[in-house]
Amino acid sequence: GNSVTQMEGPVTLSEEAFLTINCTYTATGYPSLFWYVQYPGEGLQLLLKATKADDKGSNKGFEATYRKETTSFHLEKGSVQVSDSAVYFCALSAGGGSQGNLIFGKGTKLSVKP
Amino acid sequence: DTAVSQTPKYLVTQMGNDKSIKCEQNLGHDTMYWYKQDSKKFLKIMFSYNNKELIINETVPNRFSPKSPDKAHLNLHINSLELGDSAVYFCASSPLGTGELFFGEGSRLTVL
Numbered sequence: 001g002n003s004v005t006q007m008e009g010p011v012t013l014s015e016e017a018f019l020t021i022n023c024t025y026t027a028t029g030y031p032s033l034f035w036y037v038q039y040p041g042e043g044l045q046l047l048l049k050a051t052k053a054d055d056k057g058s059n060k061g062f063e064a065t066y067r068k069e070t071t072s073f074h075l076e077k078g079s080v081q082v083s084d085s086a087v088y089f090c091a092l093s094a095g096g097g098s099q100g101n102l103i104f105g106k107g108t109k110l111s112v113k114p
Numbered sequence: 115d116t117a118v119s120q121t122p123k124y125l126v127t128q129m130g131n132d133k134s135i136k137c138e139q140n141l142g143h144d145t146m147y148w149y150k151q152d153s154k155k156f157l158k159i160m161f162s163y164n165n166k167e168l169i170i171n172e173t174v175p176n177r178f179s180p181k182s183p184d185k186a187h188l189n190l191h192i193n194s195l196e197l198g199d200s201a202v203y204f205c206a207s208s209p210l211g212t213g214e215l216f217f218g219e220g221s222r223l224t225v226l
């Protein structure tokens with residue numbers, strides 16, 4: 001079946017450090033891939049997405065590239081800020097984006113220290 | 115204006131009670147969802163409605179009953195609450211065909 005695996009947290013970084021959160025997926029067909037972010041006490045917000053192989057999603061300094069050959073969608077940011085502290089979820093939509101039945105990874109908590 | 119709003123935000127109740135959580139979206143989306151987030155932050159879809167019709171019903175006890183009076187509202191009613199129902203319940207909506215979800219702030223249910 002379809003599934004998403006992301007690195008276990010928590011991840012603790014100093015401000016301005018480089019961030020990578022790994023995400024790999026298993027899916028039939030050609031899923032769309034997403035990163036969502038959940039700030040403390042809030043609901044999830046879409047951070048970025050990619051709908052086909054080699055697409056790069058980017059937003060707020062975060063980037064992720066859809067790699068079909070390695071079935072990965074790793075999240076990166078060159079210089080994190082304290083305000084980036086949150087839980088990050090990788091997700092896939094097996095319907096190629098046609099359905100919202102997103103399958104989420106277990107989330108990775110990021111803490112950025114000043 | 116809040117795009118997806120849920121009430122109540124917090125709910126503390128005793129085992130065996132019946133409770134409801136309401137959700138409204140003002141984004142004009144056709145599709146709405148209920149997700150459950152457990153204490154380890156794991157998110158799992160429970161139900162999905164498209165234009166008031168049920169389209170996804172995951173393996174959820176039949177004590178949980180969603181109701182969509184119109185496409186802007188999706189309520190969740192839970193009968194005979196159990197300790198294991200304690201979680202944060204998120205409502206979400208999406209435009210048809212995008213897979214992009216807009217989430218409410220969540221309703222934290224605690225069953226004692």
